[in-house]
Amino acid sequence: MVRSKVIAIDGPAAAGKSTIAQKVAQMLGYVYIDTGAMYRAITYKALKNNVDVEDEAGIMALLDKTLITLTNDKKVFLDGEDVSEAIRQPEVSKNVSAVSAHKLIREELKRRQIQYAKTDNVVMDGRDIGTNVLPNADYKIFMTASVEVRATRRYKENLKRNITTDLESLKEEIRTRDELDSTRKHSPLLKADDAIVVDTSQMTIDEVVDRIITIVKGSDLMLDYIHKSIEGENKMVETNEHFDYGDFTLPRVGQIVEGEVVKVTPQEVIIDLNYATEGTIYLNELTFDKVESAKSIVKVGDKIQAMVKKVSDEAILLSRTAVLQQQKVEDLKHAFENQEVLEGQVVRSVKGGLIVNIGTEAFLPMSMIDVAFVTDAESFVGQTVQVKIIEFKGNKIKVSRKDVIAEQLKAKRKDQFETLAVNDIVEGHVVRIEKFGAFVRFGALEGLVHISEISHLPVENVEAALAVNQAVQAKVIKVDNGKIQLSIKAILPTPFEEFTSAHETGSVVNGTVTRLTDFGAFVEVAPGVEGLVHNSELSYDHKAKLEDILSEGKTIQVKIISADVKNKRLALSVKQLESDPWKTFNHNVGDVISGVISNMTEIGAFIKVAPYIEGLCHFTEASWNPTVKLQSVVNVGDEVEVKVISFDPKKHRLGLSLRQVKENPWASFKVSEGDVVNGVVESMTDRGAYVALAEDVVGFLPIGQISEKRLSKVEEVLSNGQSIDVKVMRLDLKSNRIDLSIRRIKEDAEREEFNKYMAEDN
Structure with missing residues (x-):
């Protein structure tokens, strides 16, 4: 070699x-x-x-x-x-x-x-x-x-x-x-x-x-000289084998001749060449096939071509295999020039590659065995493979199986790529794993499954999730400039979908608190599935603080109260693990109950009447007397009696009244518009004075109705505790409102005197 x-x-x-x-x-x-x-x-x-x-x-x-x-x-x-x-x-x-x-x-x-x-x-x-x-x-x-x-x-x-x-x-x-x-x-x-x-x-x-x-x-000059000298000697030997017997010219060594088979024995074939001497082909020069007898190859009368191997006055030795070999060489040259695909059998492995029989032995380098890197060339021995000749120099022929596979894959890729569409589901196997993902071959195409598309759950190591040659199904999620992106997780149910299909609303499950926020706590109820316990679902005690009940890492039980599969939102509750105290509250509107003032605000007083149940007494429900402030009636911690005036257990709302525990004095107060009544100045403001006409019945005397003179302050003419006569100008018992006037009493008296005077003149 x-x-x-x-x-x-x-x-x-x-x-x-x-x-x-x-x-x-x-x-x-x-x-x-x-x-x-x-x-x-x-x-x-x-x-x-x-x-x-x-x-x-x-x-x-x-x-x-x-x-x-x-x-x-x-x-x-x-x-x-x-x-x-x-x-x-x-x-x-x-x-x-x-x-x-x-x-x-x-x-x-x-x-x-x-x-x-x-x-x-x-x-x-x-x-x-x-x-x-x-x-x-x-x-x-x-x-x-x-x-x-x-x-x-x-x-x-x-x-x-x-x-x-x-x-x-x-x-x-x-x-x-x-x-x-x-x-x-x-x-x-x-x-x-x-x-x-x-x-x-x-x-x-x-x-x-x-x-x-x-x-x-x-550097090659001397070596070339030596080679040419050797070739010259061979030519001299060949020349000495060319004979000329006068009129009986014999064929030259190397000449292709044709003749008719005149005799066939098991070991030789005699050919009539129309020369003075017949030609002989021995069995080993007749065929490349292993046969027992020449009779299985030719018969008398057949026309046959052969190459002259030796000429003497006694015999002409011929070789049919030389012609067959020459034809093979011509066929192989034609295949090389036209880049035809040939079939051959791998006969053995050698250093650096394989020997493939394509009619003659050819060398298949390791790098040309496959498009993928091959480490075990021995496994190809005995296989029939398709190859192309990539180098043809004399008797040295080099072939490539890789080029054939590449062309086949290219054609298949083109056909498959033309029909490929986003959202297609493909089946293949993992051919290569990288840190950023895995390459999956399906048919003639390859696509990348990015590490983020392997599972709905986080994947830190691709090799821990997938293995080379592992069969997988995936969805085509993007095709761009010949590059294909695949997703395995896209055809898998999400952890949220799996969880909600296994757990109905109302189910009680265990979970771990993952983080606390201003609006509630997130609880992991399954790998990759989190739900929210809103602050309103922590406890029936609305004063309870999130950090007092839950902490990150704590394992708790929660109740599923709603699941939004489309938006992947799960609402959970801690408080609903217990019975709703609002549903067991045994009081109705009109009942008088006891409670303790728990908080005072601008809108009224919150009164705790049962565990986890508070009602609101609006500041207007503190007293029948509109001048009485809530803060002057009760304080935080006071135990009081109140009347239930509204109750909505679904919305957890309870309306209470301090004043309605007593009878409404306005209902029994008998007075009509135009009446002059006596009252006591109870309080004064820049707008006028409040006058008590009976217990908890107070009317309002505007500053403009006190005197015919323009007053800058009520205190110029009135004082707290002063008893005064006032005229009822407007009466609205439903709204507990009475408007009063002192000036109209005087004006009415003057009008009456004027009317009397006018009557006397007449």
Whole structure:
């Protein structure tokens, strides 16, 4: 087996290694391996996953689950995603040295790079290829250039990628990168002792490429000479086997001839070639198949083509298998040129891949077995696989199963993607797990289930919730630019739905207080399900304080009083675990009951008449006398008798009256509008005076009705306790209101005297 050849190109950052290496590989027909892109790819993934570039163990754990694929068309794929442009971003450039300095990272990528070199003629560039990765490389080149030239090249390269950078900053970045690469502990940037230095500062790209190709071809000159000498000797031997017997010209060795079968034995076939001598095909040259007799292949009279293997005056030895092989080669060339899909059987595993029989043996590299990373090539032995020829050089044929699968998947993806719609339910299996979620393959497509879409409950570790190859169902929740987002939790009932389907309103459940707020307490009654105990549902004692009854972390019993599935709201109650005291309150409107003043407010007095039951005595219900203030009648703590004047047990409202315990004096007070009555000044205000006409019967005397003179103060003519005669001007017994006047008494007397005077004159 011919050993693959390796060209190692090392040098500092921005020396142009990648550009030159690609062109050299193209010119020589070698495979280009961009090792720098491999380091950039894992750096990019580390940054994307928020892994510290100094965390060697963290990056190594990431690398173990990472597939980096380099294609012949210069593309870089990271776990199947094209990151060719993303890995060239400035942020990656700043951090790649730190990642490449880690020993474990370098060893793992070195292992992968060596694997590439074992199966192909390769051009590999980096910083330690010739000194560390491939110290036995056939050709070692060390490319360099001045810092100014390298910075300018990187600046122009960034402009093409629409990346804004500063030239001076790039110079400083390159100097720093050189220092880091040259002084790092593991595999520093060094020129191999046997490397040829190529300074590209004053050279064009084509000049550098020509220089390296000249170096390579110059090294091969002597080997080519030896090969040609050997070929010449073989040709001389072949020439001596061409005979000419005058008029009886015989066929040449290697000539394809056709004749008729004239005799068949188990071990040979005799062919009439219309020459002086008949041709003979032995069984082993008749067919590739294992047969016992030539008679199972041909019969007398058959026309057959064969290749002349040997010519003598006694016999012409022919080979039908040579023609079959040649036809196979032509068919394979045609398949290669037209990129046809072939079927072959995997016959054995070898170092770096598999041997597949497609009519002849072809090499299937490990990297070309599948679109996914393959670790166990042995498992493919004996299988029939579909492949494409990707390299055809003489007897060396290289095939790819990966390309066939990729095309099939591409077609399937297209068909499946065209019919895919948001809200579709798909079935698949987990193919890869990342910190941020899991990739699920369904059919030919893959979608991401973000960590937040795995379960309705919080998921801290994806691997704790899902496993590779686990079968799952999911809903398509977003399709954007070819990327598919899936949700497992979207097809699962929510914890709230599960809880409410299992617990009806009125059920009593256990729960844990999770937090206290101004308006109540939240209680977790099941994982992921919280309900609210509003302050009004804590206790029938409306004075009870939340913090006195509940505390965070406390386990309590609660009663479900309502459930809103649509809005995921659950109302709970602590107080309803007990019977409602308002429903057992055995008093009706009109009953006189005892109670204790518990609170005094502007609107009245709250009176506790039973455990957890308080009623309100409005300030208007303190006394029949409107001048009497509630505060002058009762105080907090006083035990009083009150009459129930309203009762609403559903709304927990109780109306009480202090004054209605006594009879209404207004009902028995006999007076009519126009009557003049005697009363006592009880109190005075800026507006007038209140005059007591009987017990708890008080009328109002406006200041304007006291005297015909304009008064600024009531006290100018009246005093508290003064007995006065007043006229009833307005009487409203229903509203307990009487309006009085002193002035009208005098005016009425004067009018009467005037009327008498007028009558006497007449």
